[in-house]
Structures are given as C-alpha cells and as structure tokens.
Amino acid sequence: MNPAASVLLLTTLTGFAYGLLAWIGGFAAAGVPPRSPGFAVVGVVIALMAASAGLFASMWHLGRKERAWRAFSQWRSSWLSREGVAAVLVYPIAAGFAAAAWFDFGGTAMRALGALTAVASLATVYCTAMIYASLKPIRQWHNPHTATDYLIFAIYSGAALYATLHALAFGHARRAAAITAAAAVIAWFAKQAYWRYVDGQTPLATLAAAIGLPESIEARPLDSPHFTENYILREMGFRVARRHAAKLRRLTLLIAFLLPFGFSMIASLTPWSLVACTLALAFAAVGMFVERWLFFAEATHVSALYYGRTI
Amino acid sequence: MTMLPRSTPGSRKLGLVIDLDTCVGCHACAVNCKEWNTGGEKGVLPDYDKYGGQPDGVWFNRIHSYETTESGCSRTVNFPRSCLHCENPLCVTVCPTGASYKRADDGIVLVDTDLCIGCKLCSWACPYGAREFDEDEGVMRKCTLCVDRIYDESLPEAEREPACVATCPARARHFGDLGDPESEVSKLVAERGGRELLGELGYRPTNRYLPPRRATIAAAPLEAPAQTGRGIGAALLGLLDRALSR
CATH class of the missing domain: 1.20.120 (Four Helix Bundle (Hemerythrin (Met), subunit A))
Known part of the structure; x- marks a missing residue:
C-alpha cells in the first residue's frame, strides 16, 4: 500500500x-x-x-477537504x-x-x-x-495484531512524551522513564510478533481464483489493460524491495525501541534525565514514523493480483 | 447511508454475466463504457497526460489477458474487470460520509460524488480494484451499471442495457436480474457453471463469470514414432529418424 x-x-x-x-x-x-x-x-x-x-x-x-465534516x-x-x-x-x-x-x-x-x-x-x-x-483485502492489516499493536505503540510513545514533559517540569523522571523503558520492551516484542505472523501468512488468493478459474489451473498475465501506471497500481501496487524491507525492519527495532529503551534507562537511573528523555523521545518519534512507513509499504492488496503482482 | 439494505430473497439484483469463453479481449466494452460515462450526468471521466508519454485516467472497466495452463494445454483467457455490485460491499460500509451506497431496489452500488470527500478508503476496501480516483474532481468514481441508460424510457427498450453489454461484438456480456432464478442471465449461470470471484473473502459479488469451455484437442501427435520392423529398410528408416530428431 x-x-x-x-x-x-x-x-x-x-x-x-x-x-x-x-x-x-x-x-x-x-x-x-x-x-x-x-x-x-x-x-x-x-x-x-x-x-x-x-x-x-x-x-x-482528502480530495475534497471542504467536505471533511x-x-x-x-x-x-x-x-x-x-x-x-x-x-x-x-x-x-x-x-x-x-x-x-x-x-x-x-x-x-x-x-x-x-x-x-x-x-x-x-x-x-x-x-x-x-x-x-x-480491510479484508490486505492480509497484513486484517488480523488481531493491528489493533493490539496500535494500542501498545500509542501507550509506549505516550510514555516517552510523558517522561520528557515530567523531566522538563520537575527535573527528573525516574518512574516515568522506567515505565517508558518497560513499554519499549513490550513494543519490541509486539512488533517482532507481528512480523513473524505476517511472514508466515499465505497469500489470500491466487490469480486463478481472482479470475474465477479453478485452483488446478495456472494463470499468468499476458497483456496488461494499460501500459502506464494507473490509480490502482499507484495506490495498491506499491512495492518495497525485500532487501530494503529487511534493512528497515532492523532500523525500526533499533531507532523505535532499542535506543529509546537505553536512553530511558539512563534517564531513570542517572541525574541526566532531561537530556536522556529528550533523546529517547526523539528516537521514538523517528522510529515510529519508520515503523508506520513499513506498516504501509509492506502491506499488499488482493487487487494487485490482477496485474500479476505477488500479494 | 452506508448501512447496507436488507437483502430479501427474490429481491432484484441487477448485474452482469461475462463469458470468458467468448470474450475476445477487444476492449470495445471498456471504450464504450468510457465514451458513455464521460458524457454522463456526473461529468467527464478524466484523462491525464492524454497526448504525453504517461497517459493515465479513470476507467470503469479494465481488460486483462492471461495465459492459463491446464494439464499441459495453454490458452488465452481475456478477463474484463469492473465493479461486481457485491451484496456485501465493504466499499460501502467503510465510507465515512454516506457517499457510497447500495440501492435497495436493484442492488446497484453507487458513489454520490456530491458527498464524497475523496478519502480513498473505499478503494482500499475493494479486493477487485473496481474503484478509481478522479484526480481532477477529488472524488471516487466507479461503474454505475449505466444506471442512466438502463432506466431511460426515452431509449428503445432493447437499448436499455449497460454500454459495455450493448457494444460487445462477441456477445460475451449479458445484463439482467441475477436475483430472479428464471431470468435469462440466471439460467445462463446455472447452465454454464457461472462463478463468483474470490468468494472466500465474503463480498458475495452479484456479477458472474462463465468459465472457458474445455479446450483440449483429441488429435494424434504430429510426430509419429518411426515404424519398427525387421530388415534393411526398417534399419535405414530408424537411422534417418534418429538423425532427423537429433
């Protein structure tokens, strides 16, 4: 996506x-x-x-912002x-x-x-x-991990922000930073569990099923309806190279969870809580953005099957 | 209203039956669809960069061609793809504004482009890729089953069918009420084993596709093996066969 x-x-x-x-x-x-x-x-x-x-x-x-209400x-x-x-x-x-x-x-x-x-x-x-x-056509989203993870990540990122504000207001954030560190660990495991789950999934359908033929028939694209990109391919056919995805997953673990965990521990145990909390928050913010980018980029849509894409 | 109308047995379900056996992949249905709908009451169907290197635009109908292989025999299957006017259309229920709706009296799924905010969520909810975004107007567009044709009493009765059906030179497209088991289209589906697409996803599409008929030719292999026999003639023929088939 x-x-x-x-x-x-x-x-x-x-x-x-x-x-x-x-x-x-x-x-x-x-x-x-x-x-x-x-x-x-x-x-x-x-x-x-x-x-x-x-x-x-x-x-x-939105295509028509004035109608958002x-x-x-x-x-x-x-x-x-x-x-x-x-x-x-x-x-x-x-x-x-x-x-x-x-x-x-x-x-x-x-x-x-x-x-x-x-x-x-x-x-x-x-x-x-x-x-x-x-959204049923997107197997990477249509599963129980999605809502669980969004809640865990919100609680985690909220904790990082809370700890920073606390350090800013009162000069220390011992307990809040410790909570952030614990939340980072939980978020780390949640993300790993999600990746393990989606990597073990099988595609929702085959091309043969998508065009109404029995599964015993093998189908492959011969002629495309059009020879330039269209809305469906731009929106639903977005692809990220497997190599890049693997790299970005490691980067997510490092920036979104590991570094904020480390800095939160420092904030909790040392007098430098404001600096450490701020760094934890900054890395968590960048990391959650990368995490969310991957959540979209790695998601595949059934309709891309019609164009011979793997889903 | 994006709540779905209650489906009652015997209610009308207008839709298409597309014959994958006779479709020749000529794109006439897509062209006539574009032609009819670009002059429709909802305004033009946009084209971007039409004379440039990357032409693009909104079409309600896209014709794919696939090569299929079954027990060693391959064939071309042309596949027109458009809205299936599902009975359980997720594209309708996800709509936050009520712009997407399913009509209770004939099952047609439509977008009210005066209400659409262009959030694109409906296009994400459709597994068939049937909805395309109008970049010029900032709203979602989709097949209307030519709702402005099929009920137009100023047209002769025979012409009150969707533009794609009217133009198909192979008569591969059929329009009718799939909720009535006695209708021509329902009989065709029963007779030919019409199939729904991606039934396991639970959208319960109305349109049906008639699968290609079996296309195996019972003929002897062209290269018959060399006659085996005794004598110098058979030996020479065998030698020749081996040399030629190398």
Missing part, C-alpha cells in the same frame, strides 16, 4: 498525543493526581495540539467515521479534565474525568487501528 505522508503523520502523531492523554488521565484515575495543576494542563494542551496536527495532516490527502455521519458502519467522532469527543473530555486539575475539583471528579480522558483517547487509537484492521 502506498505510504502517504499524511496518513503516516496522522497515525504517529495521534499515537503520541492520545498515549500522553492516556497516561495523564490514567494516573489521575488511579488516584495519583498530577504533581502540579500546571503539569496536567500543559500536558493536555500539548497532547491536543499534537492530535490536532495529526488530524489536520490527514486532511491533506461529512465524515462524522456514518459512525454506525464506518471505522473512519467513528475515529472522527471519537477524536472530536476527546477535546471536551480532556479540557474538562484539565479544568478539574487547574481548579482542584478534588478526588472523585479528577478520577472520573481522568478515566474518561484515558478511555476516550485509547478508543480513538482503537478506531484508527480498526480502519486498517477491517
């Missing part, structure tokens, strides 16, 4: 944003209120800004519509939580609004993931 920059930005930025909200809200829900009201408010503002940037980026790839209408059947509705609902909920923190509403209100913020944020990430996971 064509890895369009707008969609890569949307899914990575919202991962960081909603992950951060999940942590801030989650801590409050668990009865650990923000260390200062200002920290909660700044965290919510940064998260909502990052989420907005991602949502705006996703609008670049129509996308909120079909939530009964469409995960894309549900994502839009959930993303919009996060704003008032998170704002309510920030207000509760700022005006010190106290125990129950903070807990309830924190829990709501975390749930709404992760629900939005889940809707985003399900857009991809619900």
